[in-house]
Each structure stands twice: as structure tokens, then as C-alpha cells.
Amino acid sequence: QSALTQPASVSGSLGQSITISCTGTSSDVGGYNYVSWYQQHPGKAPKLMIFDVSHRPSGVSNRFSGSKSGNTASLTISGLQTEDEADYYCSSYRTSSTKVFGTGTKVTVL
Amino acid sequence: QVQLVQSGAEVKKPGASVKVSCKASGYTFTSFDINWVRQAPGQGLEWMGWMDPNNGYTGYAQQFQGRVTMTRNTSISTAYLELSSLRSEDTAVFYCARVPKGRNWFYPWGQGTQVTVSS
Numbered sequence: 001q002s003a004l005t006q007p008a009s010v011s012g013s014l015g016q017s018i019t020i021s022c023t024g025t026s027s028d029v030g031g032y033n034y035v036s037w038y039q040q041h042p043g044k045a046p047k048l049m050i051f052d053v054s055h056r057p058s059g060v061s062n063r064f065s066g067s068k069s070g071n072t073a074s075l076t077i078s079g080l081q082t083e084d085e086a087d088y089y090c091s092s093y094r095t096s097s098t099k100v101f102g103t104g105t106k107v108t109v110l
Numbered sequence: 111q112v113q114l115v116q117s118g119a120e121v122k123k124p125g126a127s128v129k130v131s132c133k134a135s136g137y138t139f140t141s142f143d144i145n146w147v148r149q150a151p152g153q154g155l156e157w158m159g160w161m162d163p164n165n166g167y168t169g170y171a172q173q174f175q176g177r178v179t180m181t182r183n184t185s186i187s188t189a190y191l192e193l194s195s196l197r198s199e200d201t202a203v204f205y206c207a208r209v210p211k212g213r214n215w216f217y218p219w220g221q222g223t224q225v226t227v228s229s
Contacts, residue, residue: 036215045205046219047219048215048216051217091155097169101155101156
């Protein structure tokens with residue numbers, strides 16, 4: 001079962017905006033509005049940042065936003081801050097009641 | 111507050127089995143699915159499967175079929191992950207997470223359980 005494809009790394013300067021892509025197929029990302037995004041700092045459990053493509057849980061900064069077009073979902077972080085430096089993972093529902101995660105993206109703040 | 115607390119680290123020999131627990135609090139245990147996720151050292155997140163605590167129904171990722179069993183004890187709001195025929199590649203942190211039924215967002219997560227497979 002193949003993972004969703006994310007860029008290995010994305011970097012940006014303080015205050016800039018970056019976008020992380022998450023590419024799947026019509027059997028997962030493209031077929032359902034059930035994409036979620038997670039932030040993970042070293043040695044910590046993942047933290048939910050976005051659910052159902054573009055919804056932000058209570059307590060998550062509005063600098064984080066999500067979208068989807070076809071088989072590719074995206075997470076945008078605006079006004080990049082040092083605490084945003086972490087690994088980010090997308091996840092999607094997939095046919096046959098399964099789920100799948102992306103390959104992960106390391107975000108570096110320059 | 112909603113919380114998932116997992117059991118402590120384990121060290122197992124190749125070929126053995128391991129059983130990790132995940133105790134839920136702060137919500138009705140049977141109203142949400144429990145999913146399990148594996149993360150090998152320096153690697154990404156890997157979805158293992160789901161369980162509906164209300165009826166015990168499960169669904170497993172293909173790569174774990176035949177080696178994984180997810181169960182629960184509703185009287186103590188605890189879910190369990192058992193992985194058998196352990197090999198060195200199973201050395202990882204295992205996480206449980208609460209997921210709304212039929213949806214795909216994991217919140218909250220347990221703190222993770224380190225399982226080390228070594229002879």
C-alpha cells in the first residue's frame with residue numbers, strides 16, 4: 001500500500017509563506033474530502049492541524065490553512081515562525097475503509 | 111479532558127509478540143474508533159488499522175494482515191494492539207489515536223510506546 005507523496009523538505013524565511021503538497025490518487029485524496037494534516041516535533045506525538053481538507057481545530061493558529069485540487073491536497077503556513085519548524089504529514093481516507101499517510105515533509109525556517 | 115495513555119516501553123526478541131495498551135478517558139469510549147500508527151526510527155507515519163470499540167469490528171492495513179490483532183475491554187475503556195512474529199524491522203514507536211467513526215482525523219494521540227525488537 002503506497003504512501004501519499006510529499007516533498008521531502010520545504011524551507012522558508014521568517015514571516016514568509018510556504019506550501020506543502022500531498023499527492024495521491026482518485027482512490028484516496030481525489031475521491032474523498034477526508035484529508036487531514038499533522039505537525040510533529042522531534043520526540044513528540046503528532047498534532048492535528050487540519051481536518052476534512054480545510055477545517056482548523058480549535059486552538060490551531062489561523063496561519064495554517066488547507067485546500068485540495070484533484071488528487072493533490074496542500075497545506076499552507078503563512079507568516080512562518082520558528083516554532084513551525086517540524087515534520088508535517090498528510091493523511092487521507094482510502095477506499096475499502098483504509099487510511100494512508102503521506103511520506104512526510106521537513107519544514108525548515110531560515 | 112480527552113486523553114489517551116499508552117503502556118510503557120517494551121523489549122522483545124525476534125519471533126515474539128507484543129501487546130500495547132491504550133487507556134481512554136474524558137469521553138465515551140465506544141463512540142469513537144481507535145486507530146494505531148507505527149513510526150520506525152527516522153521514518154514516517156504508517157497506518158496499521160482501526161477498531162470500533164462499540165462492537166469490536168476491525169480493519170487492518172494489508173501489510174499487517176495476519177500479524178496484527180486489535181481488541182478492547184470496554185469495562186476499563188482500554189484498547190489493545192498485539193503484533194506477533196516480531197522482527198527487527200518492527201522496532202518503532204506505536205501510537206494509538208481517536209478517530210470519529212467513518213472519518214479521517216486523528217485526535218488526540220497517545221504519547222507513544224517504544225517497542226524494540228532485538229536478540
